[in-house]
Amino acid sequence: MRYIHCLNNISAKGTDLLTDAYELTDDLSRAEGILVRSAAMHDLELPKCLRAVARAGAGVNNIPLEHCSQKGVVVFNTPGANANAVKELVIGALMLGSRGIVEGIEWCRANADDPNIAKAVEKAKKQFAGREILGKKLGVIGLGAIGAQVANAAVDLGMDVYGYDPYVSLGAAWSMSSAVHHVTELDELLRTCDYFTIHVPAVEETIGMIDERACSLMKDGAVFLNFSRDTLVDNDAMAAALESGKVHAYITDFATPEVMRMKGAVVLPHLGASTEEAEENCAMMAVRQMMDYLERGAIVNSVNYPACDPGPMPEIGSRVCVLHENVPNMISQIATAFGEANVNIGNMVNKARGEYAYTCLDLDQEMPYDAVKKQLGGIAGVRRVRVL
Ligand SMILES: NC(=O)c1ccc[n+]([C@@H]2O[C@H](COP(=O)([O-])OP(=O)(O)OC[C@H]3O[C@@H](n4cnc5c(N)ncnc54)[C@H](O)[C@@H]3O)[C@@H](O)[C@H]2O)c1
């Protein structure tokens, strides 16, 4: 039996895919797999038997990636599975940033008991009038699964769209409308556009990227949307920009005490991916990827180990999966361990990604378990050995 622990509520559409070989457990210490959404895992003691963490969603800043890599735990996410949900909310937020929708609703609520409200609104409404997005310039920072869809939708709404992403993937580039202007410098994008939306992961390079300097480059009255992560935007800088009118509206999906104190910030309770459709898509993708890894050793959409498809399980013999550092002499040491045990390797695949690598070997016989497994585990740089 393989035990799976859910750190968050995961859609049943996903967990229902688990076969009889799996059981959901409340006992984290037994978990071979963890399913998670935004639960913070940095201070969690990972069980020794843990093999995989599957994030039903995009952002993995809640997961201790380096620690998992060192322990030979493969971390997956579900790229694109919630992108449409976020895109739709971002389009809604563009409207919130353009028209006095939030303030107007608040005004109506505040005047709910006025018997003459119908007449009063006609006088009051001019303070909430706003402007249209048609023909305005939108800067999209980060053109991945979400950013590319937002860019295309904004083009369809008649916006003049500028995109900045120094690492844009070929797939995302192909998926984008040719009307999206490619900008190679963030400063140029900040100087050019009226509206901004950021869709990058929260990593060292991006945390605080919207700082005082970035705000100062924007046009007066800019609208900034943040549906990625709170830490991308420097709170003091944004508070000052809102106060001075440099930024007209800051619309964010991340409620923090700092942002709640900002004058003019419109704050949503992390709703971006919380549609039924997105939750189902993410859960199904996360569960499928995790099962494929646990059962067959296949890695797809991992954020810490390389993608690798070792093919169908061998009909006879064993599959041995070795998670290791990407350093010289690993493959020869692994092969030597089998050679010395007089075991033939029928098929082998090795993939590397950054500091880590993955080697899958199909043996022509059952794994001569203890001795070879011990020898493989003893090679410096080997992080985990699995025998399937
Ligand atoms: N509000 C929500 O509920 C919600 C939902 C999904 C995702 N998110 C957040 O949105 C982020 C993006 O999601 P995604 O699915 O589009 O991810 P993605 O990996 O498909 O796209 C991220 C893009 O950012 C780009 N990028 C990386 N560093 C950059 C930099 N310094 N400058 C410009 N671009 C850079 C990458 O090249 C990539 O194209 C996630 O990491 C997550 O934090 C939030």
Ligand SMILES: O=C(O)[C@H](O)COP(=O)(O)O
């Ligand atoms: O990164 C993500 O996918 C989003 O922030 C969604 O997070 P959630 O799964 O906690 O809604």
